[in-house]
Amino acid sequence: MAEIAETADTPVREVAILCSGVALGVYLPGLEIARRLRSHGVRGRVFVLEAFQPADVEDALIRARERHQRDFRALRMSQQLVRDISPTLDAAALAALAARLDAAGTTHLLALSGFWLPWAAAYARERAHCTLEALHIDSVPSPSWLPYAQRPEFAQAEHRYFIDRAAPRAAFRLEIGEAAPVAHAQRPPELLLHGGGWSVGTFASAVDDVLAAGYRASIVRGSAADLQPREGVRNLLLDPQWRAWRDTGPEQLGEFPRLGFADADGELRYRQSDAVPDLFGITRASLAVVSKPGGSTLIDSMAAATPVLFLAPSGKHEQANAEAWIALGYGAWFEQWREDGAQREALERMHARLLRDRAQVPEYCRQLAAELDAR
Known part of the structure; x- marks a missing residue:
């Protein structure tokens, strides 16, 4: 810019x-x-x-x-x-x-x-x-x-x-970037799984449930050792060598972290957008995000009109985030959504509420x- x-x-x-x-x-x-x-x-x-x-x-x-x-x-x-x-x-x-x-x-x-x-x-x-x-x-x-x-x-x-x-x-x-939210009907049957900036939490164990329910999965792995090819899974990796405080310095506008996309043979191809975080582009195109309830994840959720299926929180602040988002109809506990049949229609209702309400926020x-x- x-x-x-x-x-x-x-x-x-x-x-x-x-x-x-x-x-x-x-x-x-x-x-x-x-x-x-x-x-x-x-x-x-x-x-x-x-x-x-x-x-x-x-x-x-x-x-x-x-x-x-x-x-x-x-x-x-x-x-x-x-x-x-x-x-x-x-x-x-x-x-x-x-x-x-x-x-x-x-x-x-x-x-x-x-x-x-x-x-x-x-x-x-x-x-x-x-x-x-x-x-x-x-x-x-x-x-x-x-x-x-x-x-x-x-x-x-x-x-x-x-x-x-x-x-x-x-x-x-x-407002993140200039593109409007993607219509629900135009999104492929794919969910994004991640554990925040440190790739922590129980998100990796949710992959089997996502695949069993008939969805594909994009998942941000915690390390290169976790990039094991699997049918229906797109492996991603935030560059482990990237440091906000070292690569951008204290006086600059700052750069978004590099995001690696793993090929079938495990080779990583990194991207680094200047306009928006590359992971946000995947959030926009996904039916839902499966993650712990971090505040930044909810900011992305509202910006992209993408609901969140919550995993175990890291603390009281994340528990409060999940409770508020669920009360608004913008998300659900992942286990509850799974037990209710992992329905795409439920995700569509959450997307519609986000899309309706974001114009008033x-x-x-x-x-x-x-x-x-x-x-």
């Missing part, structure tokens, strides 16, 4: 999008927001938390991902032990970031990860012209926010949620740009 032209008549508004690259659940929405804001005349800049941590953090993160892929219970337990990571952040790098935001005239900080909150709150407190927004991808605060829930910084931020659990309703949606970037204009 071309840079925004700045003239005296069209001042450029600058938003700093503070996310994390360790999992894609907040990183991808951050990139999508940055791109969409630019279509509204707002320059969104993405900053990745891990770029401000020591180099040895990367090894620890990769080990944690591999451990959680092997043992989903370990992920659930680790989420209960989340602590403030501020002491691990590079003070000099953060000071340089503050200077860069000052030079750009940044007036709005948009934090998608709670780990940014102490630094972002301090930055905004010292600059009367700068506001701080905590944008929650999930319907309740996810683990990265919990260490700060009782601290003054939490109350300092304006909190907004994509899902209003109390209603329940989708409070906002994201405010598009987040359009609303934020209007609010910035009104200041």
Whole structure:
């Protein structure tokens, strides 16, 4: 997308999008927001938390991902032990970031990860012209926010949620790319299975049920070792060497991860779109997504009008997401759908509700740009 032209008549508004690259659940929405804001005349800049941590953090993160892929219970337990990571952040790098935001005239900080909150709150407190927004991808605060829930910084931020659990309703949606949702009748009998950015959860065990019900499966595997050819299955792999914090750096707009498509002989062909995540294109064409209830998965669901069949959640925040989505008629528990006959008609009804309701849900970037204009 071309840079925004700045003239005296069209001042450029600058938003700093503070996310994390360790999992894609907040990183991808951050990139999508940055791109969409630019279509509204707002320059969104993405900053990745891990770029401000020591180099040895990367090894620890990769080990944690591999451990959680092997043992989903370990992920659930680790989420209960989340602590403030501020002491691990590079003070000099953060000071340089503050200077860069000052030079750009940044007036709005948009934090998608709670780990940014102490630094972002301090930055905004010292600059009367700068506001701080905590944008929650999930319907309740996810683990990265919990260490700060009782601290003054939490109350300092304006909190907004994509899902209003109390209603329940989708409070906002994201427009991803320019293409409209694919009509249900035009979608092949195929389901997409994945485990979020870390490929964790029980999704791999659902393949047999999907095939037995007469559907094909696209599945995002956790590693190259899992790319075993199978009739009716398209194997996919997020590039295991790609790192949001290493490949894009803290000052750039950011790149979507490379997605590998496995040939029959197991050879991978990678794609990397600049406009939308390549996996979103598969979401648009699928009858449903089978996954744990991550907030980013629900953002994709609304954008593509593709229902979600939920597997076991990783924590209370994902449980809340699933309950809200099911109450709205946009999804179902996978086991319940299977026991009810794995009917395509049920998926069509969910698709129709998503398609009907999404037109009434405010598009987040359009609303934020209007609010910035009104200041």
